[in-house]
Amino acid sequence: xxxxxxxxxxxxxxxxxxxxxxxxxxxxxxxxxxxxxxxxxxxxxxxxxxxxxxxxxxxxxxxxxxxxxxxxxxxxxxxxxxxxxxxxxxxxxxxxxxxxxxxxxxxxxxxxxxxxxxxxxxxxxxxxxxxxxxxxxxxxxxxxxxxxxxxxxxxxxxxxxxxxxxxxxxxxxxxxxxxxxxxxxxxxxxxxxxxxxxxxxxxxxxxxxxxxxxxxxxxxxxxxxxxxxxxxxxxxxxxxxxxxxxxxxxxxxxxxxxxxxxxxxxxxxxxxxxxxxxxxxxxxxxxxxxxxxxxxxxxxxxxxxxxxxxxxxxxxxxxxxxxxxxxxxxxxxxxxxxxxxxxxxxxxxxxxxxxxxxxxxxxxxxxxxxxxxxxxxxxxxxxxxxxxxxxxxxxxxxxxxxxxxx
Numbered sequence: 001x002x003x004x005x006x007x008x009x010x011x012x013x014x015x016x017x018x019x020x021x022x023x024x025x026x027x028x029x030x031x032x033x034x035x036x037x038x039x040x041x042x043x044x045x046x047x048x049x050x051x052x053x054x055x056x057x058x059x060x061x062x063x064x065x066x067x068x069x070x071x072x073x074x075x076x077x078x079x080x081x082x083x084x085x086x087x088x089x090x091x092x093x094x095x096x097x098x099x100x101x102x103x104x105x106x107x108x109x110x111x112x113x114x115x116x117x118x119x120x121x122x123x124x125x126x127x128x129x130x131x132x133x134x135x136x137x138x139x140x141x142x143x144x145x146x147x148x149x150x151x152x153x154x155x156x157x158x159x160x161x162x163x164x165x166x167x168x169x170x171x172x173x174x175x176x177x178x179x180x181x182x183x184x185x186x187x188x189x190x191x192x193x194x195x196x197x198x199x200x201x202x203x204x205x206x207x208x209x210x211x212x213x214x215x216x217x218x219x220x221x222x223x224x225x226x227x228x229x230x231x232x233x234x235x236x237x238x239x240x241x242x243x244x245x246x247x248x249x250x251x252x253x254x255x256x257x258x259x260x261x262x263x264x265x266x267x268x269x270x271x272x273x274x275x276x277x278x279x280x281x282x283x284x285x286x287x288x289x290x291x292x293x294x295x296x297x298x299x300x301x302x303x304x305x306x307x308x309x310x311x312x313x314x315x316x317x318x319x320x321x322x323x324x325x326x327x328x329x330x331x332x333x334x335x336x337x338x339x340x341x342x343x344x345x346x347x348x349x350x351x352x353x354x355x356x357x358x359x360x361x362x363x364x365x366x367x368x369x370x371x372x373x374x375x376x377x378x379x380x381x382x383x384x385x386x387x388x389x390x391x392x393x394x395x396x397x398x399x400x401x402x403x404x405x406x
Contacts, residue, residue: 005092005214005288006152011099014091020111021076023058023376030062030074033115037072037107057081057285058377061118071118072107080374083170084367085285093287096150096214102141103284119280121227126305126313129221135319137279138224139327142299145281146213146292147334156212156289160359161202167366168198172373180372180382187386188369197392201359208293208404210352215295217286220302225280293349296327297357301391309384311391314357317350324349344405351402358399361392 017036021029031043041064049068051059058076061068077087091114097103104117128134171191175181189197216223300320303313315323328341328349368385375381 005089005096005150006154007092007095007150008099011095014095014106015108017108017110021074021113023076026058026060026074026076030060033074033108033110034062034072037115038070057113068118072115073118074113074115076113079376081285083374084167084370086288089288090285093214093284096148097145097284097287100144100148102145102148102281104280104282119225119227119282121225121280124221124224124226126221126303128226129224129299130303130313130315130319134226134279135323136326137226138219138299139323140330141279141281142216142219142295143327143330144334145216146295146331148214150214151289156214158212158290158294159288160290160294160363161206164198164359164363164366167363167370168194171366171369175373183382183386188382189389194366197362201362205291205355205359208352208355209348210291210293210356212289213292213295215287215290215292216281216284217288217290217295217298218283219281219295219299220306222306223281223283225282227278227280291352291356291359293352293356294359296324296349297353297355298360298363300353301357301360309387311394320350320353321346324353347405351404354399354402358392358395361388361395365389365392 015036017033019029019032021033027048030048031046034041034043034046045064046062047064049061049063051061057078060074060076061071062074063069063071077085087109091106091109094103094106094114094116098105104119107115107117109115124134129138168191171194172184173191175184300315301311303315304311305313325341325346328345329339332341333339365385365388368381368388371377371379372381372385
């Protein structure tokens with residue numbers, strides 16, 4: 001059994017540059033890196049664009065010229081994020097995914113971060129990942145990740161329970177700030193309650209039979225890049241945007257699912273298609289071996305958004321079933337098992353995914369509590385922890401009635 005990533009021997013080595021980028025002086029640190037990575041660039045001509053979407057690290061793009069064509073992304077690790085992220089494992093995941101054409105080029109690591117290739121495209125919003133034109137692409141790309149072999153013949157094992165146990169040991173027992181401490185005491189479940197829930201989760205989910213695969217583990221919408229130009233035919237866009245699509249799918253599910261497969265399957269160029277390469281996932285800090293259903297359930301949880309979280313957007317069964325069917329078809333294709341998917345297989349995955357969505361809430365709740373203590377980024381991590389744990393207990397009641405088919 002193994003829970004570590006095996007990097008193929010043919011994967012190119014990643015250089016380590018002995019530079020520390022100071023948070024108060026990004027530019028000078030970035031220029032030292034660029035001297036190695038882009039020696040032809042004149043320092044006076046380098047432009048820097050800051051990206052503000054992340055809540056774990058700080059990210060800037062460096063380029064020359066009028067347009068952002070050749071861009072070197074410089075990511076500076078957030079304060080004490082080594083408590084939450086295995087940086088060595090992140091680099092291994094990056095290399096494996098790049099070798100399988102699922103990730104950009106990793107240029108180098110440095111003392112407190114890494115540099116990598118910029119992917120052209122648009123970071124998605126919650127309304128995009130909920131839309132019919134895109135969800136098939138996302139499902140198929142996730143299936144491609146899950147089919148990657150990076151365990152060198154070992155039987156892969158999830159490290160989720162080990163990681164959650166580690167997180168649990170790091171959660172703050174109190175805050176120096178009286179207001180924060182009051183919120184912790186009043187709004188967050190007690191450590192004893194959390195410990196009991198962690199034990200229950202492991203006992204309940206480990207027996208559901210979800211395969212352990214290489215997972216992204218953080219598939220929120222901003223980590224999904226859609227390259228529209230590589231794109232989708234105008235006919236496909238028009239077909240999927242026509243009025244009444246949702247109602248039509250509900251009335252005639254078999255035909256609707258067949259039409260959806262025609263629009264998302266890249267194997268028949270005679271139909272209006274996407275190429276699954278038009279969607280890429282970024283940020284592999286949490287990537288690793290985990291339960292297949294966790295990765296999907298975690299993605300479904302992200303339909304709620306991040307800055308204005310609304311869990312009423314968690315996908316209904318009528319949305320999930322065609323999403324899961326599209327995923328399973330692609331997964332089986334990548335595994336060389338054909339593409340025929342039965343209703344029973346879809347139902348099994350549906351039950352597994354909605355149970356594992358609980359683990360996702362719990363994981364990010366623990367994560368947010370630790371970030372509330374150590375992060376220097378301006379974000380209400382404590383409030384986010386409260387949201388995740390509240391939704392965990394609400395959803396626990398809902399999924400209690402979901403059982404695997406006989």
